[in-house]
Amino acid sequence: MKVVYLDNNATTQCSPAVVEAMLPYFAEQYGNASSMHAFGGGNRKAIDEARKQVAALLNAQYADEIIFTSCATESDDTAVFSAVRSFPKKKHIITSAVEHPAIMAPYQYLEAQGYRVDFIGVDELGRFDMARFKSVIDEDTALVSVMWANSETGTVFPIAEIAKIAHEHGALMHTDAVQAVGKIPVDVQAAGVDMLSLSGHKFHGPKGVGALYLKRGTRFMPFMMGGHQEKHRRAGTENVPLIVGLGKAAELAQTRLSDGTNARIAVLRDKLEQGILAAIPDVKVNGDPEHRVPNTTNVSFGYIEGESILMYLNDFGICASSGSACTSGSLEPSHVLRAMGVPFQFAHGSIRFSLSDQTTEADIDLVLKELPPIIERLRKISPFSRLAA
Ligand code: PLP
Numbered sequence: 525m526k527v528v529y530l531d532n533n534a535t536t537q538c539s540p541a542v543v544e545a546m547l548p549y550f551a552e553q554y555g556n557a558s559s560m561h562a563f564g565g566g567n568r569k570a571i572d573e574a575r576k577q578v579a580a581l582l583n584a585q586y587a588d589e590i591i592f593t594s595c596a597t598e599s600d601d602t603a604v605f606s607a608v609r610s611f612p613k614k615k616h617i618i619t620s621a622v623e624h625p626a627i628m629a630p631y632q633y634l635e636a637q638g639y640r641v642d643f644i645g646v647d648e649l650g651r652f653d654m655a656r657f658k659s660v661i662d663e664d665t666a667l668v669s670v671m672w673a674n675s676e677t678g679t680v681f682p683i684a685e686i687a688k689i690a691h692e693h694g695a696l697m698h699t700d701a702v703q704a705v706g707k708i709p710v711d712v713q714a715a716g717v718d719m720l721s722l723s724g725h726k727f728h729g730p731k732g733v734g735a736l737y738l739k740r741g742t743r744f745m746p747f748m749m750g751g752h753q754e755k756h757r758r759a760g761t762e763n764v765p766l767i768v769g770l771g772k773a774a775e776l777a778q779t780r781l782s783d784g785t786n787a788r789i790a791v792l793r794d795k796l797e798q799g800i801l802a803a804i805p806d807v808k809v810n811g812d813p814e815h816r817v818p819n820t821t822n823v824s825f826g827y828i829e830g831e832s833i834l835m836y837l838n839d840f841g842i843c844a845s846s847g848s849a850c851t852s853g854s855l856e857p858s859h860v861l862r863a864m865g866v867p868f869q870f871a872h873g874s875i876r877f878s879l880s881d882q883t884t885e886a887d888i889d890l891v892l893k894e895l896p897p898i899i900e901r902l903r904k905i906s907p908f909s910r911l912a913a
Pocket of ligand 1 (some may be wrong): 594
């Protein structure tokens with residue numbers, strides 16, 4: 525059966541061109557990039573090239589503002605703990621209520637350690653509560669960390685505006701841009717952020733590699749201590765093949781941003797969304813329709829459970845998600861939808877469809893053919909539907 529893969533916010537296919545770029549560095553050019561001999565040390569050039577490719581995608585001013593990490597979770601944790609350790613007298617940190625667990629968990633840990641923590645809420649469209657943010661930030665705030673685009677709804681936050689306010693109060697600004705990079709222009713200079721996290725496998729790079737952008741001059745404490753790699757900012761032997769793959773993925777992502785690919789993805793996403801709304805009653809689209817990444821739609825089907833919908837879709841080879849892949853497995857409705865105030869009977873039946881440049885019109889047509897009868901069948905047997913009737 526053909527797989528119709530609409531779960532690209534969970535992970536993407538590693539592009540064949542990326543795999544090709546990485547291959548020589550596993551078994552042929554396998555030397556340690558920190559070695560004195562040319563066989564290993566020669567790999568330093570490949571790392572430098574990848575650093576330039578990632579810096580170009582983010583419009584970073586200097587390539588050495590890019591630190592390679594093992595994943596975005598590591599980049600996020602590094603940013604949070606670096607900020608609080610660099611400003612030990614400050615005891616207040618701010619984030620949003622809809623972050624990925626990679627930010628939520630370190631913030632909750634710091635709260636338990638005695639930090640004052642504000643999780644800024646969102647409105648029913650998932651928009652950041654700027655008024656609340658302005659009212660809680662003060663000179664004691666060490667860090668503001670707010671995601672660029674939401675993993676579940678695709679809603680894009682006004683990062684430049686948030687960063688400006690953070691800086692006016694002397695706080696550092698970090699953004700988790702995992703779901704924005706490669707989908708919309710991400711310009712660290714225009715946004716004015718001090719730190720930014722990204723992950724290779726979310727934009728057709730390999731899994732197990734990420735990066736932290738660290739603006740030159742920003743106070744920093746490393747999370748991984750040990751060797752001198754990455755200018756003492758992230759110890760551990762450089763993973764040359766994965767770093768090369770991340771660089772190639774960044775180069776390809778930059779092309780897709782300018783050649784109309786992302787606009788084509790948005791057309792397919794909109795066709796899917798409109799088709800669902802036209803064919804199925806009691807459906808609600810979650811997220812800010814005006815500020816959204818082009819590949820994501822999050823749809824709530826009232827009175828049924830998302831997990832059941834996913835199981836039926838799976839029978840047709842259709843892969844989607846009922847929330848963030850990292851948190852599915854729990855039957856609690858997503859914290860993002862709860863923060864948006866989506867009613868219980870809708871939040872439970874939410875499905876995220878996330879497209880990529882490999883998504884075809886035939887994929888969307890298949891979903892639009894198979895989904896309405898699935899929803900009808902599930903509603904017939906749902907106790908919630910009977911209560912609502
Ligand atoms: N941040 C966001 C917004 C994400 O969507 C994810 C993955 O789903 C992560 C962080 C974690 O990324 P990684 O798997 O590279 O650690």
